[in-house]
Amino acid sequence: KKIKFRASSHYVPEKIVTNDDLAQIMDTSDEWIQKRTGIKQRHISQGENTADLSVKVALDLLAKSGLSAKEIDLIIVATMSPEAYTPSTAALVQGEIGASKAFAFDISAACSGYIYALEMASAYLASGQAKRVMVLGGEVLSKIIDWQDRATAVLFGDGAGGAILEIDSDGTSAFLASDLATYGQDGQSLTAGITPALTSFPANGEHKFSSFAMDGHAVYSFATREVPKSIQRACDKAQLAVSDIDYFVLHQANARIIKSVAKKMQLPIEKFPINIDRYGNTSAASEPILFDELVQAGKIKPGSLVALSGFGGGLTVGTQIIRY
Numbered sequence: 001k002k003i004k005f006r007a008s009s010h011y012v013p014e015k016i017v018t019n020d021d022l023a024q025i026m027d028t029s030d031e032w033i034q035k036r037t038g039i040k041q042r043h044i045s046q047g048e049n050t051a052d053l054s055v056k057v058a059l060d061l062l063a064k065s066g067l068s069a070k071e072i073d074l075i076i077v078a079t080m081s082p083e084a085y086t087p088s089t090a091a092l093v094q095g096e097i098g099a100s101k102a103f104a105f106d107i108s109a110a111c112s113g114y115i116y117a118l119e120m121a122s123a124y125l126a127s128g129q130a131k132r133v134m135v136l137g138g139e140v141l142s143k144i145i146d147w148q149d150r151a152t153a154v155l156f157g158d159g160a161g162g163a164i165l166e167i168d169s170d171g172t173s174a175f176l177a178s179d180l181a182t183y184g185q186d187g188q189s190l191t192a193g194i195t196p197a198l199t200s201f202p203a204n205g206e207h208k209f210s211s212f213a214m215d216g217h218a219v220y221s222f223a224t225r226e227v228p229k230s231i232q233r234a235c236d237k238a239q240l241a242v243s244d245i246d247y248f249v250l251h252q253a254n255a256r257i258i259k260s261v262a263k264k265m266q267l268p269i270e271k272f273p274i275n276i277d278r279y280g281n282t283s284a285a286s287e288p289i290l291f292d293e294l295v296q297a298g299k300i301k302p303g304s305l306v307a308l309s310g311f312g313g314g315l316t317v318g319t320q321i322i323r324y
């Protein structure tokens, strides 16, 4: 599919929280966090919610692309920390930027969300139902994690990123292949925002929000097992060898997972950029943030072959192979 990235952007809240800052308020240490996760700091919202971060990215995308909001046909936001059940975060963004010609919806696929959103975007573009699609990944995980649970509280950060995609029939940019897989039977390994049905009528208990919970070992082994397989399947569909790929933009869940995937696939670690040290795990935002940093640094350039892989809640895994 002859699709090109018209623009790319990312935004993180200003406030930086270091591992030492966390060690002041919970029983953890900079040494443990760095050794086990690779994280040194993360950006934490001070009142900005998921739509606020997403709007910042959306406005920057419009500025960079030279497009007006009315030229956008579709807005998709991938998030596991939406503003609300309704309106969707995508609808809030649509209203805020005045994209009156766009229809908008959220995608809930946790840390694979941006990959699933790229799949939706490429389908609408290939069918001609949309000419310009704004795809965003945005998270304010600081509002859903349990800050008393040191096992998970140290892992996450807030942020947003995204791109404007459009058909470019006579260009060389393209979405070459994808692989999306869901393992719902393992879904209980990573949960947040569980909302149980009422057990009596009329309701007598207050609604308690269930914060982020994870069986770290189960998700860790799921990721190291399934990500190489998803990348291989996607490369096979694209009729590429994994060694043809210039950069593997993996969900920044954990530095050791990324290194183990590179090792398992016998590929140089230089092809697996890591920025988790600066942002923590920003779930659906982690790929668009890293992708944009690589584009801004001129590392991803026209003709680059890039594999983007997400993995996490669902449980889900997804890979997109693109020629930039």
Ligand SMILES: O=C(O)C1CCN(c2ccc(-c3cc(CO)ccc3Cl)cn2)CC1
Binding pocket: 036, 037, 111, 155, 190, 215, 216, 217, 219, 220, 223, 253, 254, 257, 281, 283, 311, 312, 313
């Ligand atoms: O070493 C240790 O003791 C622990 C071992 C467990 N760890 C984990 C485990 C899983 C994740 C993770 C999270 C999400 C959610 O976005 C998605 C995908 C993954 Cl693979 C992140 N860290 C941290 C260090």
